[in-house]
Amino acid sequence: MKLHGIGRATGLKEPIIGRVLTEEAPAELRQDSVLVWKQLNQPSDTSGYLALLLPNAAPRWLSLSPLIHSAKSLDYLSDGDVIYVSPNGFVRTLYRKNSTSNFLLATDQCNSFCLMCSQPPREVNDFDRISEHLRLIDLMDPETRELGITGGEPTLFKDEFLRLIRYCKDRLPNTALHVLTNGRLFYYREFACKLGEIEHPDIMLGIPLYSDVDSEHDYVVQAKEAFEETVLGIHNLARYGVPVEIRVVIHKQTYRRLPMLAEFIARNFPFAAHVALMGLEMFGFVHRNFDELWIDAHDYQSELLKATETLFLSGLNTSIYNHQLCVLDRQLWPFARKSISDWKNIYLDICQKCDVRDDCGGLFQSAAKKHSQHISPIRITN
Amino acid sequence: MGQTEFQPSAYYEPSGRYRLLPFRFMQFSDTQRLLVNEVGEHLFLTNADFNEFVAFRLDRRSDVYLDLKGKHFLFDSESTAPFELLALKYRTKKAHLSGFTKLHIFVVSLRCEHSCHYCQVSRVSTDRALYDMSSETASRALDLVFRSPAESIKIEFQGGEPLLNFDRIKQIVQEAERRAIATGRSVEFVVTTNLALVTEEILEFLRDHAIVVSTSLDGPEFIHNANRPRPGNNSYQLTIEGLNRSRAVLGFDRVSAIMTATGLSLQHPREIVDEYVKQGFESIFLRNLSPYGFAVKTQRRIGYSIDEFLEFYKVTLEYILELNRKGINLVETYAQILLTRILTPFSTGYVDLQSPSGAGIGAAVYNYDGNVYASDESRMLAEMGDEQFRLGNVHSDTYEQIFGGHSIRAIVRSSCVESLPGCSDCAFQSFCGADPIFNYATQGDMIGHQPTSEFHKKNFFIIKHLLSLYHSDATIRKIFWAWVHNVHVGEFLREVAA
Numbered sequence: 001m002k003l004h005g006i007g008r009a010t011g012l013k014e015p016i017i018g019r020v021l022t023e024e025a026p027a028e029l030r031q032d033s034v035l036v037w038k039q040l041n042q043p044s045d046t047s048g049y050l051a052l053l054l055p056n057a058a059p060r061w062l063s064l065s066p067l068i069h070s071a072k073s074l075d076y077l078s079d080g081d082v083i084y085v086s087p088n089g090f091v092r093t094l095y096r097k098n099s100t101s102n103f104l105l106a107t108d109q110c111n112s113f114c115l116m117c118s119q120p121p122r123e124v125n126d127f128d129r130i131s132e133h134l135r136l137i138d139l140m141d142p143e144t145r146e147l148g149i150t151g152g153e154p155t156l157f158k159d160e161f162l163r164l165i166r167y168c169k170d171r172l173p174n175t176a177l178h179v180l181t182n183g184r185l186f187y188y189r190e191f192a193c194k195l196g197e198i199e200h201p202d203i204m205l206g207i208p209l210y211s212d213v214d215s216e217h218d219y220v221v222q223a224k225e226a227f228e229e230t231v232l233g234i235h236n237l238a239r240y241g242v243p244v245e246i247r248v249v250i251h252k253q254t255y256r257r258l259p260m261l262a263e264f265i266a267r268n269f270p271f272a273a274h275v276a277l278m279g280l281e282m283f284g285f286v287h288r289n290f291d292e293l294w295i296d297a298h299d300y301q302s303e304l305l306k307a308t309e310t311l312f313l314s315g316l317n318t319s320i321y322n323h324q325l326c327v328l329d330r331q332l333w334p335f336a337r338k339s340i341s342d343w344k345n346i347y348l349d350i351c352q353k354c355d356v357r358d359d360c361g362g363l364f365q366s367a368a369k370k371h372s373q374h375i376s377p378i379r380i381t382n
Numbered sequence: 383m384g385q386t387e388f389q390p391s392a393y394y395e396p397s398g399r400y401r402l403l404p405f406r407f408m409q410f411s412d413t414q415r416l417l418v419n420e421v422g423e424h425l426f427l428t429n430a431d432f433n434e435f436v437a438f439r440l441d442r443r444s445d446v447y448l449d450l451k452g453k454h455f456l457f458d459s460e461s462t463a464p465f466e467l468l469a470l471k472y473r474t475k476k477a478h479l480s481g482f483t484k485l486h487i488f489v490v491s492l493r494c495e496h497s498c499h500y501c502q503v504s505r506v507s508t509d510r511a512l513y514d515m516s517s518e519t520a521s522r523a524l525d526l527v528f529r530s531p532a533e534s535i536k537i538e539f540q541g542g543e544p545l546l547n548f549d550r551i552k553q554i555v556q557e558a559e560r561r562a563i564a565t566g567r568s569v570e571f572v573v574t575t576n577l578a579l580v581t582e583e584i585l586e587f588l589r590d591h592a593i594v595v596s597t598s599l600d601g602p603e604f605i606h607n608a609n610r611p612r613p614g615n616n617s618y619q620l621t622i623e624g625l626n627r628s629r630a631v632l633g634f635d636r637v638s639a640i641m642t643a644t645g646l647s648l649q650h651p652r653e654i655v656d657e658y659v660k661q662g663f664e665s666i667f668l669r670n671l672s673p674y675g676f677a678v679k680t681q682r683r684i685g686y687s688i689d690e691f692l693e694f695y696k697v698t699l700e701y702i703l704e705l706n707r708k709g710i711n712l713v714e715t716y717a718q719i720l721l722t723r724i725l726t727p728f729s730t731g732y733v734d735l736q737s738p739s740g741a742g743i744g745a746a747v748y749n750y751d752g753n754v755y756a757s758d759e760s761r762m763l764a765e766m767g768d769e770q771f772r773l774g775n776v777h778s779d780t781y782e783q784i785f786g787g788h789s790i791r792a793i794v795r796s797s798c799v800e801s802l803p804g805c806s807d808c809a810f811q812s813f814c815g816a817d818p819i820f821n822y823a824t825q826g827d828m829i830g831h832q833p834t835s836e837f838h839k840k841n842f843f844i845i846k847h848l849l850s851l852y853h854s855d856a857t858i859r860k861i862f863w864a865w866v867h868n869v870h871v872g873e874f875l876r877e878v879a880a
Contacts (some may be wrong), residue, residue: 211452212448212451213448213451214396214461214463215394215396218394219391222388228463231467235470257452260448260449261452267453267471267727268727270726270728313863314725
């Protein structure tokens with residue numbers, strides 16, 4: 001699915017963030033809006049919008065608001081979406097009203113350097129992006145069910161991160177927040193305390209943990225002492241009542257100790273709200289570290305089964321993400337979730353013949369070329 | 383930050399020598415040693431690996447090394463994480479200590495119309511003045527209950543047969559509810575009764591105040607009536623009738639039962655379990671006779687050795703597991719308590735197996751005459767003429783004198799397994815507890831002599847047996863976890879549908 005496009009901009013001096021309108025609106029509703037005008041005729045009044053966005057070539061008529069024309073393939077935009085338009089005509093979708101997988105990419109910076117990062121960090125000073133995020137939150141539909149906050153490492157914003165969460169609580173009180181963080185900064189108890197004090201009604205911090213042993217975790221995230229910071233960070237969050245989800249990405253460096261990691265989680269984090277055991281996304285750094293990371297999911301089913309059983313029997317809410325049913329041991333099917341965000345979710349051609357395709361989470365788009373050798377249609381015979 | 387290249391795994395490996403964290407161990411089988419750390423996490427090692435481990439010769443890349451490290455048996459860096467995690471887990475394991483005395487047992491009457499062979503205390507008598515708790519005594523006892531710092535309080539009515547003094551139960555429930563509201567606490571009630579005397583009026587009161595019932599069921603009619611004589615020899619019939627009426631009014635799961643094994647019971651493990659299943663119970667507590675009260679006098683007639691009981695326990699547990707495998711949900715309560723201690727990071731509220739002992743600091747008994755005892759067993763000793771564990775009297779002593787006096791301090795001092803001879807280095811220490819009152823009653827000394835103690839023998843045997851079962855069979859593992867969570871066994875055993 002395409003989420004960006006480019007057009008030709010005129011009259012746009014600086015980037016804008018606005019809410020998509022596909023119909024003309026009364027003057028008082030225009031100031032935060034971009035009118036996406038797909039018709040050939042002239043709108044009755046072009047004044048007061050942040051911009052007008054046209055798929056077609058430059059119109060004969062004059063626009064009283066800044067104009068981006070020749071912006072092709074805008075079909076995906078619908079009312080209530082939020083877009084970012086830069087003065088050079090680049091259009092990026094920040095929020096889709098009808099999607100269940102909206103996320104806010106807080107920063108490109110990170111204090112870890114994970115071998116399999118799908119969103120490799122960049123060393124940039126982008127702290128000013130916070131105002132963009134606050135603006136986006138203002139423009140989002142207050143009925144949005146869930147919003148993800150990711151990065152990079154969003155907590156690197158420190159106090160501004162807390163401000164962001166508080167802002168979400170104020171503006172989007174009915175929206176569940178799911179924050180992806182390595183949890184390392186919550187090693188500092190005061191930071192965890194401040195997050196707890198916000199008392200967001202529906203927040204979950206998804207924190208990765210890759211081993212029960214520090215050296216293995218630190219190697220995967222390429223940061224010494226990361227294990228210590230994360231593990232104690234998780235405890236600090238629990239101390240201040242912030243729900244934590246533990247996320248384990250399974251690959252060649254993590255599959256062997258998966259059963260022991262499950263026991264470690266059950267013993268040390270029995271309060272975890274959820275544990276997600278996740279297949280590898282073939283994206284970003286994965287290609288650079290392919291030999292260190294790749295293992296066919298078929299080859300770690302016994303470890304995955306043992307780990308899942310340990311977590312389940314211990315009473316932890318456990319899910320398996322990013323695995324195809326045909327590759328999973330059947331005992332694990334009840335734990336498999338359709339976890340891949342809609343915009344990067346695919347099925348293979350052979351999946352057409354599968355009887356359980358509708359229950360299967362499919363593959364990442366990035367797995368089209370490299371995936372388990374054991375993907376094959378399942379036929380159910382009664 | 384600013385990293386652009388990946389470092390090899392060796393870069394993240396510790397360089398120093400490893401050191402040991404506190405743990406205890408035992409030879410579990412000919413080839414295996416069991417290691418248990420300070421917070422009750424366990425691990426089996428081969429004899430050879432164990433020897434390498436304690437000689438500091440383990441290869442730091444070996445699975446054994448990493449297993450020991452992940453479970454906090456060793457540490458190898460300056461990181462404080464292992465200690466902070468252990469500290470938190472230790473606090474969790476000892477969480478039952480916070481809040482001090484939570485269970486308050488009221489002996490509202492010593493009278494009973496039963497004359498059970500193993501009963502420790504009750505009297506067949508109609509003299510209310512002599513054996514019933516007075517209204518004033520009840521009020522004074524409640525004063526003490528609500529001096530306890532516990533946020534949630536449990537009041538249990540015992541006897542004798544407590545329903546013989548039902549007016550007192552009513553008074554205590556109503557007063558306790560009032561005081562709980564006034565002090566912002568929660569209070570719940572249990573009545574331990576043989577159900578022979580239960581009436582609609584009583585049941586409606588129990589229902590209206592959410593009081594749960596604990597009754598006695600020793601097995602099928604011939605065992606139950608033999609163990610629990612009463613005029614008319616109809617205890618079984620009255621118990622079952624009372625059970626059904628109670629369930630109808632209070633709700634099916636508001637009534638539980640406990641069994642006490644006599645010599646006769648030991649001959650009929652299956653019949654006893656079948657009776658529990660037939661009556662729709664989902665738990666059974668296999669209890670041996672205690673060395674107090676009338677049980678001692680009748681020991682020769684109804685008793686047995688601890689070895690005989692443990693054989694009975696093993697056989698009965700096996701049968702219970704057989705039923706569970708078929709999807710019949712039946713929990714053995716003692717195993718459930720021990721398994722929770724072995725398999726989870728949590729503590730259990732069961733006062734008879736704590737360190738320090740729950741006697742006094744976890745539970746207290748207010749006897750009909752106003753005497754306060756550290757435990758049910760303490761008042762039974764007193765009935766036999768030994769006042770060693772009388773903490774005071776509600777009419778003459780203050781809260782501080784009763785709950786901070788010499789007697790309670792001596793109990794606590796003598797019941798920390800961490801420092802008791804025979805317990806301090808036992809691999810099962812963190813699963814177990816101390817019973818200074820039992821030690822005193824049977825060995826004349828609160829510290830006790832573990833090698834000859836029946837308390838030790840029982841717990842050592844059952845813990846070892848449960849560990850062996852858990853690690854021997856995948857289905858048993860699932861059954862045990864279902865017990866720990868109080869989840870219907872079918873949910874954990876269900877075959878996954880294709």
